[in-house]
Amino acid sequence: MTDDGVPGPDRIDLLRSAWERERPDLDVSPQGVVTRLHRVANHLTDRLVEVYRRHGLxxxxxxxxxxxxxxxxxxxxxxxxxxxxxxxxxxxxxxxxxxxxxxxxxxxxxxxxxxxxxxxxxxxxxxxxxxxxxxxxxxxxxxxxxxxxxxxxxxxxxxxxxxxxxxxxxxxxx
Known part of the structure; x- marks a missing residue:
């Protein structure tokens, strides 16, 4: 974690690096946003659904x-x-x-x-x-x-x- 509270490299950085190596002809920078947003959405959904289940929903x-x-x-x-x-x-x-x-x-x-x-x-x-x-x-x-x-x-x-x-x-x- 950096001084400003930003975590260091993560799985998405590793994924992008692999694609950059394998497909240097493509700009894979959108994956930094889209893939993280998708993963965050999945985690949020899991945590929201836990609450609904406690109420039988x-x-x-x-x-x-x-x-x-x-x-x-x-x-x-x-x-x-x-x-x-x-x-x-x-x-x-x-x-x-x-x-x-x-x-x-x-x-x-x-x-x-x-x-x-x-x-x-x-x-x-x-x-x-x-x-x-x-x-x-x-x-x-x-x-x-x-x-x-x-x-x-x-x-x-x-x-x-x-x-x-x-x-x-x-x-x-x-």
Whole structure:
């Protein structure tokens, strides 16, 4: 570790060196960013999923419950709306909703505004579970971000914001 808190050479440096040796005709410098980001994302996902599991949830389950909860009262959305907000196919969403319904965390019911439509709503138990899971999730995220320090976290957030804007469509508002 250097004086400024930057670790020395890592596995990615070794990987790049090997490629530079084997393919000197290619500029493999992007691997320093992309491969590290990919590895960090995998580690973060593992640590996030640990929290969800403690609450009996998978990553997709957490996503559905969190989407319902952050929408506010009456904590319900159509299945299509949930699929759109969680970037899952409607078929995949149906499986998630079925699983959450069997667990007593959501229920399907008629839409109060459109008697022909159906909505997925949090149950009281579902709200308890997502509130507890989300509280632990945020504490976990604080621990993970603290690993790089507040200043670096702010810099990284801005860099990622720019990168995501270049890769994604602007978001629909929740």
């Amino acid at each position: 998978g990553e997709g389950d957490f996503d559905v419950l969190a989407t319902l909860r952050r929408g506010g009262e009456p904590f319900e959305r159509s299945a299509g709306d949930l699929a759109e907000h969680t970037l899952v196919t409607t078929g995949g969403m149906t499986k998630r909703i079925d699983r959450l319904e069997r667990a007593g965390l959501v229920e399907r019911r008629r839409d109060a505004h459109d008697g022909r439509g159906r909505v997925v709503a949090l149950t009281a138990r579902g709200r308890e579970v997502i509130d507890a899971a989300y509280t632990e999730h945020i504490a976990n995220e604080h621990r993970l971000v603290a690993m790089i320090g507040e200043e670096r976290a702010g810099q990284l957030e801005e860099i990622l914001r720019v990168w995501l804007a270049a890769l994604e469509e602007p978001p629909a508002h929740d």
